[in-house]
Amino acid sequence: MISLVIPLFNEEEIIDRLYQRLLFCARTWNEEYEIIFVNDGSTDSTFQQVCRIAEKDPHIKLISFTRNFGHQAAVSAGIRYASGDLVAVMDADLQDPPEDLVRFFQKCREGYDVVYAIRVKRKETIIKKGCYWLFYRMLSFLADIEIPIDAGDFCVMNRKVCNVLNALPEANRFVRGLRSWTGYRQIGLAYERNERVAGKSKYGFMKLINLALDGFINFSNKPLRIIMFTGILIGCFSFILGFLVFIQYTTDTTVWGYNPRQARGWTSLILSVLFLGGTQLFALGILGEYIGRLFQETKKRPPYLIERLVNFQHPLILYPGDGKKLTNNNYCC
Template structure:
């Protein structure tokens, strides 16, 4: 019997959290209930982004009673991009499952993740064609995913939440990439393994408040664009050429008109002001987009660690 237990594969379950003290007990119990129905050992890794609401003490209490619960405490809040990715890299299972701690990724989906993994898929992603969140926000997300999929150099999965299962082979590849600010969903598509999709209707958050705001959503949106598409840069180059050509033609037309009708042709201030403001706006926009690419390069060149830990619990 002991040998059979030792032969079981290990699944690592990573749940990033920040100020989720109200959801931790239910999250832990629902994950435990799911894993009791499958023939795998598991470890449950909480990676806490320096919570201020008692989440760390709550998780430590669980870890004292359940040695499968492990905890990584970050020295500060390293953001919603770095921390989950770092947690995945710390997993040691034959497969790693990532789900959010806010219960908007229902833990019961893990059964379908495992089923697709057993069918041979090395990458499984949850997608939300429907959601109980704000209809305006959901439409904006869908529009962004359509846009990024069209301009990306590799096909990206639309409406992916980031939750999913990743085989050890995929995790090992991620470890070798050394990306200090990764767009995780894009990296999975760039690796190239076939991806199984698990659709679900995302429930509304029941407890706590969302940690996403305009800046965090903008950050991940721009990260997806700058990391996976050169199209904006090329559009700017082509637009700049066309606008300069148009400006030259307009200037020549005004010169010819003035020479032909020297006394009667008057160049009004309205066209001049419109032209100045239009080209000024275009230049400002182009400089802003270039700045996003430069910022992305700067982040990579600095090569800062994904996360600095302050404490670990239940890790051998």
């Protein structure tokens, strides 16, 4: 059986076209399937439209959150509720072509545990392309594990990998990083990322920054090491410079027009203070990001809360680890 997980956030303009494309592609899979939409707190008619489709098509299932918990939480919930032996993840905007999924399924049937998509072309603005290019290469450099360059959440995983992901306890999740962390047998397939079919991207600049920080901090301690080595270098430079200035002062020597007995040094002092102050604030900011994420994890709040399930046969569980199972009356439209 194949499970396809698709997060949704205010995608009312694209639901019908997305469903028609998926329906056409599903005929080529030649297997039983389910399509799990995860409504991530949409404020438009996304929920109602998916419910309308689900009433006519039992293959369509819906998970609806109590509010917007974020894209990665929605992907995690879909993977947790998926029942297929192969689980695919893709975005709703059709930038990831569902027609390519059949290639991914074939590779998984050949014995691969994870088949992920590698974006060879992007039909986006130059600035956005540049930001993505820089992000993936910085992530590859900083990460303590090998994370493929230009590989997003578009992928297919087998049940073994999904079970591992579902068992991980962390609430602050970066799914593509966790997918790489599991190891197993993985392969990337190249594809061309299309333009968004309708509507506007819900990933604004700040959301992209937060996603990048999740990737850097959740899978690397190199920023902390960079802070340490930067401090060591600045300390060594300051010591050497101070020693040279002391020699100049005792010998009353002028180097490049500078003599410590004659120069007042106000400008250089202020610039030094500003430089060191900025460096310290930057270092504190990095430490704060790590400490903030530790604080979030220690509170042990769930990554999402589910309000309703549609077309699922098992009881509603509010969040991962919740022992209270609600009755079937709580998950109908």
